[in-house]
Amino acid sequence: MEFTVNGEKREADVEYDMPLLWVLRDELGLKGTKYGCGVAQCGACTVHVDGVAVRSCQLAAGEAEGSDITTIEGLGTPETLHAVQEAWVEHQVAQCGYCQSGQIMQAAALLDQDPEPSDEVIDIVMSGNLCRCGTYPRIRAAVHTAAKKLQEA
Amino acid sequence: MGRLRTIGRRSFLIGSAAVMGGVAFGTYMVQAPHDNPLAKDLAEGSATFNPWVLISPEKITLIAPHADKGQGVSSAQAALIAEELDVEFGQFEVSFGKPDPAYWNHAMSEEGLPFKSTDDRWAVERARATMGGALKVMGMQGTGGSTAMADSFHKLREAGAAARETLKLAASNRTGVPVSELKTANAAVQLPDGTEIKYTELAGEAAQIEPVRFVKLRDPSEWRLIGKPMQRLDILGKSTGTLDYGIDVEIEGMVHATICVNPRQGGVMKGYKENGAREMRGVIDIVEITNGVAVVADNTWRAFQAINAIECDWGDAPYPHEQADHWTAIEDSFVEAQLDDEWRNDGDVDAASGEEITAEYRSPYVAHAPMEPLNAIVQVTDARVDIWTGHQMPIILEQQIAALTEHDVENVHFHNQWIGGSFGHRLELDYIKQAAEIANQMRGTPVKMTYTREEDFAHDFPRHIAMGRASGKVADGKVVSMSLDIAAPSVLGSQMSRVGITVPGADAQIPAGSWNNPYALANFRMRSYRAPELAPVSSWRAVGAPGAGFFFDSFLDELIHAAGADPMEERLRLINHKPSRKVLEEVAALSNWGSEMGENQGRGVAFIESFGAPVAEVIEVTQSDAGIKIDKAFVVADVGTVVDPINFENLVMGGAIFGMGHAMNCEITYSDGMAEQSNYHAHEAMRMYQCPEIVIKGLENGHKIRGMGEPTVPPAAPALGNAIFAATGQRIREMPFHKHIDFV
Numbered sequence: 001m002e003f004t005v006n007g008e009k010r011e012a013d014v015e016y017d018m019p020l021l022w023v024l025r026d027e028l029g030l031k032g033t034k035y036g037c038g039v040a041q042c043g044a045c046t047v048h049v050d051g052v053a054v055r056s057c058q059l060a061a062g063e064a065e066g067s068d069i070t071t072i073e074g075l076g077t078p079e080t081l082h083a084v085q086e087a088w089v090e091h092q093v094a095q096c097g098y099c100q101s102g103q104i105m106q107a108a109a110l111l112d113q114d115p116e117p118s119d120e121v122i123d124i125v126m127s128g129n130l131c132r133c134g135t136y137p138r139i140r141a142a143v144h145t146a147a148k149k150l151q152e153a
Numbered sequence: 154m155g156r157l158r159t160i161g162r163r164s165f166l167i168g169s170a171a172v173m174g175g176v177a178f179g180t181y182m183v184q185a186p187h188d189n190p191l192a193k194d195l196a197e198g199s200a201t202f203n204p205w206v207l208i209s210p211e212k213i214t215l216i217a218p219h220a221d222k223g224q225g226v227s228s229a230q231a232a233l234i235a236e237e238l239d240v241e242f243g244q245f246e247v248s249f250g251k252p253d254p255a256y257w258n259h260a261m262s263e264e265g266l267p268f269k270s271t272d273d274r275w276a277v278e279r280a281r282a283t284m285g286g287a288l289k290v291m292g293m294q295g296t297g298g299s300t301a302m303a304d305s306f307h308k309l310r311e312a313g314a315a316a317r318e319t320l321k322l323a324a325s326n327r328t329g330v331p332v333s334e335l336k337t338a339n340a341a342v343q344l345p346d347g348t349e350i351k352y353t354e355l356a357g358e359a360a361q362i363e364p365v366r367f368v369k370l371r372d373p374s375e376w377r378l379i380g381k382p383m384q385r386l387d388i389l390g391k392s393t394g395t396l397d398y399g400i401d402v403e404i405e406g407m408v409h410a411t412i413c414v415n416p417r418q419g420g421v422m423k424g425y426k427e428n429g430a431r432e433m434r435g436v437i438d439i440v441e442i443t444n445g446v447a448v449v450a451d452n453t454w455r456a457f458q459a460i461n462a463i464e465c466d467w468g469d470a471p472y473p474h475e476q477a478d479h480w481t482a483i484e485d486s487f488v489e490a491q492l493d494d495e496w497r498n499d500g501d502v503d504a505a506s507g508e509e510i511t512a513e514y515r516s517p518y519v520a521h522a523p524m525e526p527l528n529a530i531v532q533v534t535d536a537r538v539d540i541w542t543g544h545q546m547p548i549i550l551e552q553q554i555a556a557l558t559e560h561d562v563e564n565v566h567f568h569n570q571w572i573g574g575s576f577g578h579r580l581e582l583d584y585i586k587q588a589a590e591i592a593n594q595m596r597g598t599p600v601k602m603t604y605t606r607e608e609d610f611a612h613d614f615p616r617h618i619a620m621g622r623a624s625g626k627v628a629d630g631k632v633v634s635m636s637l638d639i640a641a642p643s644v645l646g647s648q649m650s651r652v653g654i655t656v657p658g659a660d661a662q663i664p665a666g667s668w669n670n671p672y673a674l675a676n677f678r679m680r681s682y683r684a685p686e687l688a689p690v691s692s693w694r695a696v697g698a699p700g701a702g703f704f705f706d707s708f709l710d711e712l713i714h715a716a717g718a719d720p721m722e723e724r725l726r727l728i729n730h731k732p733s734r735k736v737l738e739e740v741a742a743l744s745n746w747g748s749e750m751g752e753n754q755g756r757g758v759a760f761i762e763s764f765g766a767p768v769a770e771v772i773e774v775t776q777s778d779a780g781i782k783i784d785k786a787f788v789v790a791d792v793g794t795v796v797d798p799i800n801f802e803n804l805v806m807g808g809a810i811f812g813m814g815h816a817m818n819c820e821i822t823y824s825d826g827m828a829e830q831s832n833y834h835a836h837e838a839m840r841m842y843q844c845p846e847i848v849i850k851g852l853e854n855g856h857k858i859r860g861m862g863e864p865t866v867p868p869a870a871p872a873l874g875n876a877i878f879a880a881t882g883q884r885i886r887e888m889p890f891h892k893h894i895d896f897v
């Protein structure tokens with residue numbers, strides 16, 4: 001199967017129903033996307049598929065075939081941070097950090113659709129992403145900061 | 154009853170510690186430093202001054218031995234060394250180091266002792282020191298009990314200072330300039346004429362001289378780093394998906410495995426049917442392990458698929474199969490024969506006169522469920538064992554695995570990794586043993602074992618269940634007496650039995666967060682009863698205090714309301730420990746306590762001291778037709794010294810959210826011997842839309858530094874319950890609250 005992952009053509013010899021999450025992690029070596037629950041409850045596995053935030057534990061490889069996939073590694077790098085990542089660093093959101101790849105991918109997709117989200121919209125959209133360490137207040141603040149950064153850019 | 158027996162048990166605990174620490178090993182052992190593990194394979198031209206600082210011609214490495222499970226302790230430990238060493242962030246690397254007795258945790262002993270943390274009498278401090286000595290001799294390296302900062306605060310600054318002075322001595326030897334005229338900054342020694350010699354350039358010479366041992370620490374007024382906001386060292390990696398957790402580590406030639414063990418914990422596997430699992434794509438092998446079976450495959454998901462196909466025949470659990478019977482066992486434990494200790498008996502609760510109130514409280518089993526499902530990589534060869542995972546008790550880990558694979562412990566090598574949350578689960582060893590059992594059956598091949606989230610829930614050792622029976626009296630608008638009996642299985646007993654250690658004496662965690670609260674009630678009695686072992690349980694963030702503290706503070710609130718007093722004023726009237734009083738006063742000011750509230754609104758306050766830190770929380774809620782909404786929370790905590798205000802705020806908020814979320818909607822219940830909750834949908838805790846604005850403040854009046862990983866958890870549940878009562882008139886005496894009221 002062929003995918004475009006972070007702008008590169010990648011191939012994987014996997015069964016149709018292997019979730020994209022495990023194709024990324026175990027076949028393509030992209031470990032930034034995390035396994036948390038496997039049943040669409042936590043959002044740790046969130047990636048963008050053709051620009052839309054998707055729980056990669058729920059998307060069969062066969063359905064993702066041919067699509068354009070962005071993972072946390074493709075959103076920005078330590079040298080060239082995406083505005084959302086910049087905001088996450090500034091606000092020092094992460095504690096254990098395990099949920100944060102998913103949080104960042106979800107927030108980036110939100111800001112794509114709604115460049116100036118209200119607290120209420122942030123709450124609704126981000127509530128699918130669990131954080132066991134309780135970083136929610138900082139996530140909220142960081143989303144607002146990222147929104148400003150994107151608008152100024 | 155009681156008194157004599159009580160005293161006997163307490164002195165036994167201290168006595169046994171004294172034997173271990175003072176007599177059997179001699180005081181010399183306690184005072185002598187452990188060997189420096191960094192000296193063992195020191196490269197040519199490199200210098201090490203103590204177990205925490207290593208300088209080579211290329212770089213400076215600081216060792217941060219406390220496991221980092223998200224609490225930011227890696228950065229905080231480095232900052233303490235850097236403060237005295239005069240190196241800046243960016244000028245050094247941080248390593249978790251290797252397990253070694255030199256990294257014994259001297260603060261970990263405190264919570265095992267039957268003294269209030271607010272008690273600083275000489276004899277008590279002496280007992281703490283003795284227990285610490287025992288742990289040192291045993292080389293108890295560990296992270297837990299919110300002790301990392303208490304353990305590190307002096308030790309690591311001293312390590313930095315000693316290294317700095319040794320480097321100055323080396324520079325003095327080279328240049329002939331007396332040490333007193335040398336300064337240090339930015340990882341270099343500065344000569345009076347302004348020239349600088351980098352520490353890395355001095356490494357070779359410094360290695361030749363005996364390290365300076367005793368150096369006076371700088372006055373807090375001179376601190377550059379401590380107390381100022383820091384940029385955590387892991388923040389970039391954690392914001393870009395580039396930091397590898399244990400689950401992300403790859404070892405050459407590695408295979409992927411997962412397991413299924415009897416969800417009736419401790420029960421045997423009577424047999425299993427493979428059901429074609431072996432023929433499934435990617436499956437390499439299916440092997441038996443203790444009480445279960447493992448699949449080894451070429452991809453994690455393929456291993457998950459195969460394990461789901463296998464059908465196992467499970468034996469019975471060694472505990473009651475139904476939850477109701479667990480509760481019955483607790484109810485039946487309020488008897489003289491099961492009295493564990495009497496922690497407080499001031500005045501005479503029976504003789505006090507006034508209107509009597511009684512109540513019964515319950516606290517459920519709760520899962521740890523950190524976001525990173527448990528996992529471990531183990532490679533066993535005939536010569537050695539290597540383990541890559543995150544764990545909080547590295548030395549015990551190496552010993553246990555050595556016993557399992559029958560290697561000498563020197564040949565077992567643990568490589569600690571970044572941890573995606575623990576909340577106590579990574580004090581347990583089962584997941585590593587299971588990985589080792591698989592790897593031992595395929596020697597040579599590194600095996601990465603990953604739990605499915607369902608296995609993580611099924612095989613958790615949850616927080617223990619507990620019940621509180623309370624009575625008290627009120628008269629003339631005041632609380633005049635309070636008595637609280639708490640029954641629970643011993644969490645320390647259960648946990649330590651799995652590593653073959655028997656803990657003597659009463660379990661201080663059963664009543665933690667209740668008897669130790671510094672209230673001067675004239676008539677005040679606290680007793681703990683030890684229930685039989687039920688489901689295996691383990692330390693959960695703040696251990697005993699989330700349950701016992703909930704009973705204590707909620708019931709105190711009941712009494713205050715019955716007396717017709719103000720919840721804040723009456724607590725302030727009763728509290729008799731200065732830093733604790735300050736905490737309450739501050740939270741009253743911060744929350745504007747007493748100001749008008751809207752219709753259907755209510756606010757509640759709770760105060761609990763745990764792990765030595767007094768914490769007060771005020772929560773405001775609104776009741777609507779749809780349920781309770783948490784509007785705002787205020788948290789004030791005294792930690793003695795705030796090392797990093799940003800990390801402090803993170804931990805305080807995280808703890809309060811953890812406490813509220815689990816009080817709202819989390820419990821583990823057993824049916825047919827198995828946990829009924831299998832994933833986050835059934836054990837959700839707090840999500841973003843429920844998370845209130847949280848205002849926090851840190852105080853520094855306490856005379857010792859305290860960790861903040863746990864102490865803000867316990868007051869959250871009673872503050873929330875007390876707020877719900879204020880808003881609705883409904884008193885909730887059982888967690889999770891959603892069994893009695895809806896949340897929006």
Ligand code: FES
Binds near residue numbers: 036057
């Ligand atoms: S792993 Fe996909 S939502 Fe949790």
Ligand code: FES
Binds near residue numbers: 094095099134135223
């Ligand atoms: S930062 Fe730990 S789960 Fe979110």
